[in-house]
Amino acid sequence: MASSEEDGAVEEKENNNKKRTRSALATAWLTFYNIAMTAGWLVLAMAMIRFYFQKGTHKGLYRSIARTLKFFQTFALVELYHCTVCQLTSVIVTGVQVCSRIFMVWFITNSIRQIQSEESVILFLVVWTLTEITRYSYYTFSLLHHLPYFIKWARYNLFIVFYPLGVIGELMTIYAALPFVRRTGMYSMRLPNMYNVSFDYYYCLIIVMLSYIPLFPQLYFHMLRQRRRVLYGEVIVEKDD
Numbered sequence: 735m736a737s738s739e740e741d742g743a744v745e746e747k748e749n750n751n752k753k754r755t756r757s758a759l760a761t762a763w764l765t766f767y768n769i770a771m772t773a774g775w776l777v778l779a780m781a782m783i784r785f786y787f788q789k790g791t792h793k794g795l796y797r798s799i800a801r802t803l804k805f806f807q808t809f810a811l812v813e814l815y816h817c818t819v820c821q822l823t824s825v826i827v828t829g830v831q832v833c834s835r836i837f838m839v840w841f842i843t844n845s846i847r848q849i850q851s852e853e854s855v856i857l858f859l860v861v862w863t864l865t866e867i868t869r870y871s872y873y874t875f876s877l878l879h880h881l882p883y884f885i886k887w888a889r890y891n892l893f894i895v896f897y898p899l900g901v902i903g904e905l906m907t908i909y910a911a912l913p914f915v916r917r918t919g920m921y922s923m924r925l926p927n928m929y930n931v932s933f934d935y936y937y938c939l940i941i942v943m944l945s946y947i948p949l950f951p952q953l954y955f956h957m958l959r960q961r962r963r964v965l966y967g968e969v970i971v972e973k974d975d
């Protein structure tokens with residue numbers, strides 16, 4: 735017990751050292767990145783609100799924001815670089831989070847026009863947007879050493895509800911895509927072909943859906959641990975990647 739507390743104290747010290755040694759250039763880049771991402775997701779939020787009030791329906795909303803969404807969600811790949819170079823956080827947690835979102839955007843929603851008007855798409859778009867505005871403004875204000883408490887509170891409380899809601903939206907969207915994928919055989923390769931390889935996107939989507947069962951709890955518990963650390967000052971000993 736004492737040794738785990740000591741380990742925790744050592745980790746806390748290492749984290750503080752990491753922060754101190756982050757170069758001015760890295761801090762400047764992160765500040766710019768976080769401001770740009772906050773602005774990007776704010777633009778998305780405004781575009782969604784405007785669309786809904788102008789048209790009075792969610793049908794067509796995805797098409798109207800697709801370009802901006804694809805740009806900002808894909809740009810988040812930079813966060814994998816942040817994890818490795820700036821050593822901000824776990825590359826595995828961030829990798830699963832960012833890659834699953836990119837998969838949702840490019841290989842599901844953007845590729846299958848027939849499902850773009852599903853309510854589930856709007857559900858995950860709304861929770862992603864609210865989450866990212868909060869998350870990137872949290873990082874920005876933290877870097878500027880002026881973090882309002884309500885942003886900190888929102889960052890480490892909203893996810894308790896938003897994370898499951900986002901997952902429901904994503905899973906329902908993939909589920910809605912299944913009949914279309916099966917009917918058209920999209921992204922699939924049947925034998926015989928010149929590469930002698932067979933791939934069925936339909937079963938791939940089922941595997942992706944099933945992979946939420948082991949992966950999502952890990953992300954959720956990671957955030958619960960971060961919450962205890964940031965809001966209640968608990969010393970958390972994370973296992974190495």
Ligand SMILES: CCCCCCCCCCCCC[C@@H](O)CC(=O)SCCNC(=O)CCNC(=O)[C@H](O)C(C)(C)COP(=O)(O)OP(=O)(O)OC[C@H]1O[C@@H](n2cnc3c(N)ncnc32)[C@H](O)[C@@H]1OP(=O)(O)O
Nearest residue numbers: 764822823827828834837861865873893896897900949960
């Ligand atoms: C290719 C096929 C893939 C198939 C995948 C299969 C499925 C997998 C299941 C995945 C389910 C995902 C569902 C998801 O998409 C649904 C939603 O997102 S719904 C919306 C709700 N979501 C959330 O609330 C997300 C919450 N989760 C996270 O935020 C993530 O865990 C993560 C983005 C990875 C962030 O985790 P992290 O450990 O980084 O947390 P912290 O924010 O506490 O950061 C730790 C410290 O690092 C500093 N940091 C991090 N980034 C920056 C930055 N850009 N600039 C400055 N500083 C940064 C941060 O300040 C913390 O520092 P400190 O310790 O000093 O506080």
